[in-house]
Amino acid sequence: MAHAGTLTISNLSKQYEVKGEVLPVLKDITLTINPGEFVSIVGSSGCGKSTLLRLLIGLEEDYQGEILLDGGRIVGTSLERGIVFQEHRLFPWLSVEKNIGLGLLNAKVPEEEKRRSIQEHIELVGLSGFETAYPYQLSGGMAQRVAIARALVNRPEILLLDEPFGALDALTRAHLQQELHRIWQQESITMILVTHDVEEAIYLGDKVVVMEPRPGRVRRIVPVALAHPRDRAAYEFVRIKEDVMREFIGQPAEEVIEPPLRAHDAPSDRLPSTFRFAV
């Protein structure tokens, strides 16, 4: 059922109207994403990367340009495209397996196959034994795993991830990045990850799309031709990271290395990543 599709975005623009004033959010985005590819999109807050994802999933409409999946224009949401949001968005009144089952509510497969698929995906995200647990009983990382399983259970062609690990602590985040990579290889589907974490983008992506804000545009596409598993401390890895960072802030690399905190977080309204531990 799952055939990884080709996603073609050409001359995509999107604007909001605020009190009669036109506010451009995305301008002239052109991007091709191949079947089975892992594409990371990085950018500071306000560069429209989440809006781009919402357009791809079909939650936002009314845009100029084209978004084509296997040649067909994207209209509204579809079971071919799955999404994991920053918050897990599980329904608190349903157990883990029932939450995952929601992904199959409108799938045209027999009940028995649904049950099997749910079980497989619980195993895929490493949550065997938690089938009947309720969301309040799960940690943030576990809840996000359930959200990943819920998005994958219907075997979509494309999985969109909107800063899925942004609210998790550093250790859990590193672990889930590894898990996500394994799932991507195992399921061989197209994944598009939006993040503000450059390291995460490089660790997972075949290519990193760097976006710049106001209005959101593609600044550069950086290919990541490193073999997996990637070592974050390796020279090549660090070199690409510096390369991306330079695009990001428009400053020479030397100045970026100095403060170890992620400099691109500073102007945003988010907490610095070191404080996110407490969340």
Add this chain to the structure above:
Amino acid sequence: MLPLGLFVLWWMASKYGWSQSPLLVPPGKVWATAVEQTTSGQLWIGLRSSLWRDLAGFTIGASAGLLFGAAMGLSRLFENTIGPSFHTLKQISLFAWIPLISVWFGLGDTAKVAFLSLAAFFPVVLNTFEGIRSVPRESIEVARVFKFSRWQLLTKVVFPSALPSIFTGIHLGLVYAWLATLGAEYLLVSGKGIGNTMIDGREHFWMDLVLFGVIVVGLVGFSLTWIAGHVEARLLRWRGTSVAQF
């Protein structure tokens, strides 16, 4: 602790004759009245008719409130046409309805049931409406991603999401209906009921009977709240916290 202290004070006050007021009856006399009322069946006659009216009125009022609140929460048209009138009517004190109700329904059971279904109606409507309107946009987006139909959205997202709030309304409705049961017996004096028993006590200056009535009314209210709390905690287990903590 406080009730116990008050009880000891009461008991000592009557035992050592601190007050000669006929308002102060000794606890023993209240107990004797309790035993007499219970064994003679007097209590059950009053309590049964009060409880019957309470449950009938509550059921009618809460069901109507549920439907009305759901309609108002789900339909903008309904909210815009009927909503303003509803919000005006709910400002009227409940007891201000009594004259109207007695004109329409007389002083009998029908009038009382109508009055206390009105008491249960308002909180259920408001909380049902509130619950439906505060379904998070994030949850609705999840439903859109999975292509839920309108019916699926309603039964799988909107209703469960609104349930805690609906329960709050039902809980309040239950409390209000019980208060209104007593109110109705005071204001529409005819027939039997635990409130009428207390009125009898007052008129004949049987303070022991009045006090006994107060205790029974309190116990019934407490039990109703307790039952509602447990039903709620059971049905909303997924919240992970027990609401009934007494």
